[in-house]
Amino acid sequence: MLYASAYYSSPEISLFPLDGSESESKALPIELPMYYPVALGMDITENKIYWTDPGLHTISRVFINGSSPEVIISESVYDSYGLAVDPLGRNIYWTDTGTNTIEVSRMNGTMRKTLIRQDLDDPRDIILDLRKG
Numbered sequence: 001m002l003y004a005s006a007y008y009s010s011p012e013i014s015l016f017p018l019d020g021s022e023s024e025s026k027a028l029p030i031e032l033p034m035y036y037p038v039a040l041g042m043d044i045t046e047n048k049i050y051w052t053d054p055g056l057h058t059i060s061r062v063f064i065n066g067s068s069p070e071v072i073i074s075e076s077v078y079d080s081y082g083l084a085v086d087p088l089g090r091n092i093y094w095t096d097t098g099t100n101t102i103e104v105s106r107m108n109g110t111m112r113k114t115l116i117r118q119d120l121d122d123p124r125d126i127i128l129d130l131r132k133g
Contacts, residue, residue: 001025004037004051011037013051015064030062032069039125041085041092043107050092050107052080059083059094059109072109082125095123102126 001016003025011034016025028049035055042049047064050072057077062069078098085092085107093104093115100120105112 002040002042002049004040006034006036006038006055011035013037013040013049028062028064029066030069031066032060032062032071038081039083039094041083043085043087045087048107050083050085052077052083052094054079054081059092061107072107073105073112082123084126084128086128086130088130093126093128095126097122097124 001018002013004013005011012027013030014025014027033056035053037051037053039052040049048061049064050059050061052059058071059073059077059080060069060071078096080094080096082095083092090107091104092107093102095102100117100123101114102116102123103112103114
């Protein structure tokens with residue numbers, strides 16, 4: 001289980017194994033500035049964790065062991081509180097309450113596109129149905 005906590009002095013993303021191998025969660029050693037990590041997603045094919053940070057206006061990713069952290073989107077991301085990872089289609093989707101949009105890009109941040117920009121009011125989350133495509 002992954003979760004983000006955003007205490008004022010030490011924001012972090014933590015992992016709690018559900019297989020009973022650990023009794024406590026461990027913060028991932030991410031060498032990348034974080035201010036307010038909120039939405040999390042995981043690419044199970046490459047073992048990468050993705051997250052939004054509305055405080056820094058970024059979308060970032062890192063391997064599950066904390067290595068190779070990188071900001072993949074840093075332009076025109078305002079208040080992104082929802083994120084969904086599509087490991088089959090190799091895309092990420094996110095909501096942005098600052099622009100009232102739902103957007104998509106490739107997993108490396110390229111080929112960004114706005115999918116929905118009308119009739120949305122503070123979109124907060126997004127979920128994909130991977131079985132139905």
